[in-house]
Amino acid sequence: MNKQKYKITAIILIVAFILILILSNVSAIGIAPGKKVIQFEPNLEQDIGFSIINNEHKHLRVLLFARGELKQSITLPKTIVELTPEQEEVRLSYKVNLPDKIEVPGTYKAEIVAMEISEGKGEGIFVEARAAVISTLNVDVPVPGKYAEAVVDITSNSPDEPRTFLIKVFNRGKLDIVRAKATMEIFGSTNEKLATLNTQEKPITSGQNIELAASWNDRNINPGPYFAIITVFYDGETQKIEKRFEVGSLIIDIDKIEVKNFRLGGVAKFDITIENKWNQLINDVFAQMQIRDDDGEIIADIKSSSEDLDPLSKAVLNTFWDTEGIREGTYDTKVILHYQDKQTEKQYKSFVTLENIIVAPLGITGQAVMEGGVGKSSIIVIIVFILIIINIGWLIYFKKRAKQGAKRDMLEKRNL
Amino acid sequence: MKFNMLFGIVNLILLFTVISLLLPYPLDNSIIYERHPSFWSLGKSTLILSKEKDLSNPVIEENFENKYRVKERLEFDTYYWKIIKENIETKVRKFTVESKVATSIKANKLTNEGNTIVNVLPGITGAAIVELEPQDYLQINQSKKIIYEVSQNE
Numbered sequence: 001m002n003k004q005k006y007k008i009t010a011i012i013l014i015v016a017f018i019l020i021l022i023l024s025n026v027s028a029i030g031i032a033p034g035k036k037v038i039q040f041e042p043n044l045e046q047d048i049g050f051s052i053i054n055n056e057h058k059h060l061r062v063l064l065f066a067r068g069e070l071k072q073s074i075t076l077p078k079t080i081v082e083l084t085p086e087q088e089e090v091r092l093s094y095k096v097n098l099p100d101k102i103e104v105p106g107t108y109k110a111e112i113v114a115m116e117i118s119e120g121k122g123e124g125i126f127v128e129a130r131a132a133v134i135s136t137l138n139v140d141v142p143v144p145g146k147y148a149e150a151v152v153d154i155t156s157n158s159p160d161e162p163r164t165f166l167i168k169v170f171n172r173g174k175l176d177i178v179r180a181k182a183t184m185e186i187f188g189s190t191n192e193k194l195a196t197l198n199t200q201e202k203p204i205t206s207g208q209n210i211e212l213a214a215s216w217n218d219r220n221i222n223p224g225p226y227f228a229i230i231t232v233f234y235d236g237e238t239q240k241i242e243k244r245f246e247v248g249s250l251i252i253d254i255d256k257i258e259v260k261n262f263r264l265g266g267v268a269k270f271d272i273t274i275e276n277k278w279n280q281l282i283n284d285v286f287a288q289m290q291i292r293d294d295d296g297e298i299i300a301d302i303k304s305s306s307e308d309l310d311p312l313s314k315a316v317l318n319t320f321w322d323t324e325g326i327r328e329g330t331y332d333t334k335v336i337l338h339y340q341d342k343q344t345e346k347q348y349k350s351f352v353t354l355e356n357i358i359v360a361p362l363g364i365t366g367q368a369v370m371e372g373g374v375g376k377s378s379i380i381v382i383i384v385f386i387l388i389i390i391n392i393g394w395l396i397y398f399k400k401r402a403k404q405g406a407k408r409d410m411l412e413k414r415n416l
Numbered sequence: 417m418k419f420n421m422l423f424g425i426v427n428l429i430l431l432f433t434v435i436s437l438l439l440p441y442p443l444d445n446s447i448i449y450e451r452h453p454s455f456w457s458l459g460k461s462t463l464i465l466s467k468e469k470d471l472s473n474p475v476i477e478e479n480f481e482n483k484y485r486v487k488e489r490l491e492f493d494t495y496y497w498k499i500i501k502e503n504i505e506t507k508v509r510k511f512t513v514e515s516k517v518a519t520s521i522k523a524n525k526l527t528n529e530g531n532t533i534v535n536v537l538p539g540i541t542g543a544a545i546v547e548l549e550p551q552d553y554l555q556i557n558q559s560k561k562i563i564y565e566v567s568q569n570e
Contacts, residue, residue: 028522031516033514035568129558129559130563131565
């Protein structure tokens with residue numbers, strides 16, 4: 001009987017283990033890679049690998065087709081792909097046969113489209129909304145001579161960390177570039193020049209790209225908008241890029257809330273001290289205050305008048321609460337600051353007594369964003385923990401059984 | 417006998433789990449879709465991650481203890497990495513972060529289940545393109561016969 005119980009428990013745990021693994025990642029149809037870039041070469045023949053993804057582990061029937069200006073250059077392995085529930089991903093490849101010539105330089109596209117179709121039915125027969133996922137093939141046709149294009153990315157917008165300018169330079173020309181480097185001029189919100197940075201120098205082979213990097217380490221930077229002019233120099237040619245970027249985020253913080261000269265039954269005047277942490281003027285800032293009773297019902301929803309906030313400054317907003325009929329006690333209080341289509345929200349507790357209101361913060365209530373559910377590592381840790389428990393249980397069980405067996409043997413021997 | 421077999425199977429699962437914990441991740445020459453991969457090493461270690469084979473100009477050079485999860489979203493590219501612990505260092509391993517365009521349609525929501533920003537184009541003439549970050553969703557009417565085309569926008 002006991003043996004049966006353990007068996008059932010073990011089976012349940014194994015099934016739970018499999019279910020956890022399956023349910024931790026759910027999606028319908030997918031394709032990878034989403035984009036592939038190749039350089040044009042006359043009459044190029046190449047196999048390009050791609051995957052159809054069946055994360056939902058169902059019977060998936062997929063219609064595959066190519067489209068776009070280079071669709072004639074694409075040969076797909078098949079038009080219908082079937083995946084069984086056990087197949088999470090199927091790896092395929094399509095053939096690219098490029099023409100001997102494309103006259104005009106630029107980027108030419110082909111799209112590999114994968115669309116789920118109903119079992120036993122053909123293309124286009126469906127009764128509800130569905131998705132088609134696309135893997136794009138970009139073919140870059142180089143410009144004659146030397147020609148580079150650059151893309152700038154700025155890492156970290158935190159005022160406390162150095163900002164790194166990453167300049168990806170693509171050699172789109174037919175010739176190699178011997179020397180490429182970049183300079184960055186950084187300007188503040190009033191166009192004052194704050195810094196000039198230089199990157200290292202690197203060669204770029206035709207059709208390839210490199211990354212140039214420089215860090216801006218100034219730690220006395222206020223949050224706010226900034227502006228950079230990035231000039232890429234390559235073999236006597238230049239390319240200029242202008243980029244706006246922000247350090248920190250546009251935020252007004254609630255510093256404190258006070259109520260002075262209060263008597264229960266009268267009108268409470270809340271002084272809400274707020275702080276502009278941005279390096280620019282923010283117009284029309286107002287506070288909304290929602291006070292709830294024990295049942296969670298909103299008993300007051302009050303707003304302050306609007307104020308303009310100078311850069312990096314503090315101001316006091318006032319809200320008024322008529323406390324007639326209000327009893328002593330603790331009230332949940334939410335304060336929402338409204339400014340430039342943004343909101344800052346904080347939760348407080350208001351402790352109301354006969355002659356005083358104390359407003360104490362509970363901490364910022366924010367947009368808590370889950371990072372894709374339970375992480376794999378936590379699942380593994382849970383499973384390991386469960387399995388360790390099972391094994392300990394089993395060891396105890398085996399030991400007990402062995403003891404009982406030994407006892408039984410001894411009794412049998414005695415009886416004999 | 418059957419019971420002992422069950423005991424063995426469960427232990428195999430345990431062993432598999434522990435091995436997968438200890439194996440270096442991402443595996444050498446692997447293609448991954450995770451843009452914030454985690455690296456494991458028991459104790460205090462240093463991770464060097466670079467786009468160059470010789471690990472020059474590292475994208476990440478961080479000290480960590482036991483586990484390190486990449487903070488910034490990695491670009492779709494091939495990366496080389498090694499872990500240094502005291503005087504020991506692993507061999508240089510390689511992995512590729514590949515973009516995945518994936519979507520699900522459930523409960524009148526079209527969700528971006530992939531690892532890249534996507535453009536969603538409802539197959540209706542004149543309809544606007546919607547940009548979705550990974551895990552973002554678009555409210556739709558699922559009962560309408562529309563094909564939503566989802567493509568990479570990064």
